[in-house]
Every structure is written in C-alpha cells, then in structure tokens.
Amino acid sequence: MPQGPLDPNYYDIIVVGSGAAGLTAALSAKVSSPDLRVLIVEKAPREWRGGNGYFTAGAYRTAHDGLPSLLPLVSNVPPELKDKIDLAPYTTEDFQHDLQRVTGGRIDKELGAVLVNDSLDTVRWLKEHGNVDWWLSFRRQAYEVQGRWKFWGGLALTVKDGGKGLIKNLSEAVTKRGIVTSFDTKVERLLLNGEGSIAGVEVSKQGNADSKFQLYAPSVILCAGGFEANRELRKSFMGPGWELAHVRGTPYNTGDMLLAALDLDARKAGDYSHTGCHSVCWDADSPPDGGDRDKTNEFTKSGYPLGLMLNVRGQRFVDEGVDLRK
Template sequence: MATSLAEDWDIIIIGTGAAALSTALSAATSSTPSPRILLIDKAPSTWAGGNGYFTAAAYRTAHNGLSDLLPLVSNVPEDLKGKIDLDPYTEADFLGDLERVTGGRSDKTLGGYLVRESLETVKWLKEIGGVEWWLSFRRQAYEVDGRWRFWGGLCLTVEEGGKGLIKALLKAVEKVGCSIVYETEARRVVLDGEGKVEGLVVQQGGSERSLRCKAVVMCAGGFEANSKLRGEWMGKGWELAHTRGTPYNTGDMLLEAIRLGAERVGDFSPTGCHSVAWDADSPADGGDREKTNEFTKSGYPLGLMLNSEGRRFADEGVDLRNYTYAKFGRAILEQPDGVAWQVWDREGQEWLRKEEYRDEIVRKTWAGSLEELAGKLEGDGLRDKKEFVRTIGEYNEAVRAFGEERPDVKLNPAIRDGLSTQSSSKKLELAKSNWAIPITQPPFLAVKVTSGITFTFGGLKINPENAAVVREDGSEIEGLYCAGEMVGGLFWGNYPGGSGLTAGGVFGRRAGQAAVERVRRG
C-alpha cells in the first residue's frame, strides 16, 4: 500500500521483487507485535515486482514425488492424478544438478541451505504468502501415450506466472501491515561509529531524506540493466544484450555495499549471468509488462540454432532445457551480430509452446524449402545462405545415418532420449546429443533470436545462516542483510532452472528473521 515517508522504521527493505516481498513477510510474521517495516523501490508502482514479475514463476524444490506436491497444488483434478509421472527429486538430485551445471563452482554452503530449505519454503509461501501453486503442465511436462511426464526436476509454478506470483505476495505483504513507497531511490546506508546500520539515505522527488532504522535488507537485484557495468564487470559485448526484465536493476546497491567494505564474490566473468534465447524484435532496454516471459524462445531442443554465417554453434540437445536455457543466451551473443535463427520443420513445430511462439508474439519466417527459407533470411541478416542449407543438409544426413544404425531409439522429449547425430558411419563435428529429429518436412519455420539477460551471478558475500552481508575482512556489517539476485557465489556460468526464485525465498526468509532479531537487540 502507498504510504507517506516517515523518518523512523525498524526494518527497511530495498526492492519489491519476490525476494524482497518474501523478506517482508518473514519479518512481519516472525515477531508479535510486528516491527515497523518499509519497502522502498526506485521504480514507479506500475513497475512493482522487480524481475520476479517477468518470470514464469517456477520454483525448484526437493521433494519425494506427488505425495509431497499434491497437497500444495490446486490444478490437479482427481481424474488426472493417476495419469501423472513425476519422479521424486531428492536433495541429492538437487545438489547434484547445482554442482553439475555450475561446473562444481557453486558455494556448497549456500547450496546446502538452498536445497535443504526449498520444500519448506514453498510450503511457507503457500501458507503465509498466499501463493497458489500449480503443477507446470504447460512448461515442464509432455503428454506421451496419454500420460503427463514431468522432466528436468522442475514442476511448481503459479497461474499467470510472475504476474500472479507478485500479485499474491504484494497482497500478503499489505495484509500483514508492511508499508511500500515507490519512486524512492536508496542512496547510502548510514553506519554508526561502531560500523552498525543506523539508517538509510533515500532520494525522493529530487531531494534526499535520511531515514532511521535498525536493519536494512538489500533485495535490489543485480546489475543486468546497467550496460556500462555489464561491460566493465563481464566484458566487451555484454553491452548489446537485451534486458529481459525490469530496467531498474542497475547495480546501485552493489556499488554501495562495496563502498562499505562488503566482499564481492561469484561469477563476474563473461559467463556470469542468466541469459536466454530471446526474441530479436523485443525491446532492448527493458521487458514488456504485458508479454513478460513470452519473449523467451526455448523451443530449440527439437530444432536447430544457426548463426548469421549459416552455422550451428551449440549442441541444442546436450541436456534438458532446464539446464541449458540460462547459458544459451550467452552463446547467441557470442555469434556474429549477436543473433541466430531457430529452425524447425513440421514435426518440430508441433512441440513449440504457444505462449512463446504464437503468431501474436513472434515474427515468423515460413518457406516451402530450405533454399527458399535461406533466401528469405538473407534479407533479415543471414550472410551465407548456401552454408545455411549445407549445414541443415549435413545434419539431416547424420540423423538419417543414426536412425539406420539405431532404429530402436525413439523421440521422447521428456527424457534425454539419446536420439543423436553421432553414429559409426557419420558424426558431426558439433553433435546434437538428444532429440535429433530430421528437418525435412515442409513448411519450414525460422525465428530470429538474440540474447536476453535475466540476472547477474556475481554479487555480495553473505553469511547463509542469517543473510548478513560480509566484509572483505570476514566480519559482518551488523544490521545489513541481502537476499535475491544480489547474493553472489551460488550460480556460476549456468544454473538449474527455477532455483533463483527459490533462493530468493530461502534467504529472504532468513534475512527477515535476522532483521527482526537485530531490532529486538536494540
């Protein structure tokens, strides 16, 4: 709810994204009476929700199968329960995926907290936050032989995606009495003579004001919307990426924490972000509040991706989509002109999700032959149409050779099916390791994509027990906490899909509890 900006608060939370709202709920419900809690956001109220608003609202959690999940979800009628194949996703599975996709570089202590508390956190978000969970039939399951097969260790979402998630959390935060002020920018954290938080300087309406508080929680997002910082911290070329979500995550609070002596940790290299295959025609400097996540173009596992020189540059089937989409945006950005085309024939098109590929959301190029398709794409930036046709032709030959050698291997998009381009008679230099179906049946379809940056992986070091910000000398900045995308060290080069929102919930919950303890201590 809107509120006037008083000078005295117990806890000030910077941001209104999913992590910030989880923090506020935690703080407000961890003490009776509730402390005075203020959330500030430099964005206007029409941009509330940070990056969470632009997500598919997928939360990754460890669980023991349907028995754990059915009590949480509201979109599974009785007659459907017996038609769902959803394997347990144990803590060991979750930790293994986190270790595998980050190349073993994820902070193991942070990862342990994330995984162990994931299920309890989604239960808490339902009970306290009013989040109505759904099983993600549209995004995380395929119907095969009359049964819904979930895949990739990810199954929970929210109706309306990020829009629905933020709507529920905002409502819950207002219900427990927290105050929210928009168009108010955090400028400086004020420490007392002992190095403890005693206030926050904010800018509102062109003038600065000093607010007194016992605790500040930074949930202000990463620096993904700041092209200058992307170039400085991640390297040349990242200035060109499209900002997938809010344009207000510009790294201001990262710089402020570093000024206070906070330790900067995690992946600040060219691999240091979540970036996806993103509609090349999308806005470059911020997301669309109506279309949100629909600019994502994640149908590549059952097709091919080719760059402007007509060549493939990634193994589209190296793993399930949940474990590749966050790094393939970088792969596209590294191509000439920072663009590529996703290509399918008639069979592959049948697996595309309507919310990402319907006619109203994306510009499509159709053709009756690969030669015709290449000719049309030449007018859209394709430099070598002969190489484009040759690449797909060579791919089709490899698929055919594999099929002749291994006719027993059949397409199954819900598993790593082993349907490959690599046989004893023919191997591609760049394999397609799974879901290698031929591209031979017209009409042929191409969609142009670029890189959409979602959030950055480099951030602040925290004590995972209480989410306190840690200085370079190892001490904690008393009264300063951090949750959400600002936390560094958890993800490196890649991440398991859906684990970012879960991490915001886990550490936001801990940050809220710790902030309340700080208030109690006085």
C-alpha cells in the same frame, strides 16, 4: 539521527527492493515478529512493482518425494486427474547434483545445502504465509502420453499466471500484514552509525534529487543488487558485447545497491569472466532496455535445442542439446 522508535522515519527493518526476494524478506520478518515496523523501499513506480520476478515463468525447483508430497500444495489438479500423473521423486541428491552440474562444481557448498534442504519447506511456507497459488507445470514440464501426464526435468512446480501471479500473491500478503511499500523512492546511499554499522538509508523521491531525507533502521536488507538494465555495468562486469544485450525485465535494475555495498567494502563473490550469467535466447524485436509488462517472458526463444545455433562467424554458440529444460 533518529530519535528512537517513536520517530516516524524510524523502522525496525528496511527492505530495499519490491521483487520476490524483497517481498519475501519483509513478509518473513513480519511473520516472525508481528510487532516489527517493516518498510519496503522501491525505486520504481507502483506500476513497475515486482522487479525481475514479474517477468519470470514463476517456476520453482524443489526437492520432493514425488506426487504425494506436491498434491497438497497445488490447486490445478482435480480429483479425476491425480491418478493419471507420473511424477517421480526429485531427491535432495538429484537437486544437489544439478546444482553442481550447471555451475561446473563452483557452487558455494554451504549455501547450496541450505537451498536444497530447505526447498520444500520454503514452498510450503510461501503457500501458507505468502498466499502463493502453486500449480503443477503441465504446460512446460509434462507431456500427455496415452492418457497419462508424464513429468520430467525436476521442475514440476509453477505459479498460476507465472511471475505476474507470484508478485500479485506476495504483494497482497505483504499488504495484508500491514507492511508499507514506498514507491518512487530511490536509495541514494547507505547510512552508517558512529561504529561503522549500517544505520539506515538516505533516499530521494524519483524525479526530485533535492528531496533527500533519511530513514533509519538497525537492519537494512538489500534485495536490489541487480545490474541487468545498466549497459555500462554489464560491459564492465561481463565483458565487451554485453552492453548490446536486450533487457528481459525491469529497466530499474541499474546496480545502485550493488555499487553502494561495494563502496562500503562488501565482499565480492563469483567471477563473471568465467562463470557467465543467467541469460536466455530473446526475440530480436523485443524492447532493448526494458521488458514488456504484458508479454513478460513470452519473448523467450526455446526451440534452439532442436537445431544448431551459430553466431555471425558461423561458430557454434552453445551445445544446444546438452539439456532440455532441466
């Protein structure tokens, strides 16, 4: 057991996972209380830092009052361009409606309200403390019509260099705050104290299962619950056939922390057999078991709304025109 705060294996907060969620959680803790000892534990090697966030387009959905509320946040709008942009407000009602629509009304109302109502403040916080370089998403969410840029779809913000830029910005902010990330460090199990509360984690260095040791903290934040890279868990949770899907992002999201939490009777939420998952049309020639760190999300096939998508049985696969990058 730990000897107290002077023990080198004792921290105030341990964050598991170095993706956008983990980096932001660690940064938030340090911003709130600079004296906290915060450690990020990451199973992947340093060159695979960033989890699945690295492989995204870095687009952010936020409620806003139109162009005047977003201009102070972005760095890619020169003065001569700002009067040539048409960007309508995306209200909290718009955001809430879209959440209800895409989830078929099954969204958690309380969590949804937090997401919507805090969205713009979160974007501002990420710029101030996370050094996130926001851009208006001209390439993905706007068309130039008669010399004016017209935005649509409610998804106006992105990050310079997409997911790569997001992880770079957040990683630099975390390092600047003195937060250490331990790479190649796998959490084997969650530790409990005598009262049954989380007391830390048992870890091992990758490639050496005999190197187990304990790290202690009164607060452990799990930001590594993804199981996208685990064929068997995909099949178990989502049904037959999902074990054949290609992995867009990191091969290190194998569900270890999800299973560890479930072993401690964590409450489940959602029903994958009915709600499905967030997936995209992906190039058949892409690596099947892990993403490409250079191409990231460029394997995405986004042209399907313009045609019909059929499966091998000749059946319609989706309603291709139901939305257009909304």
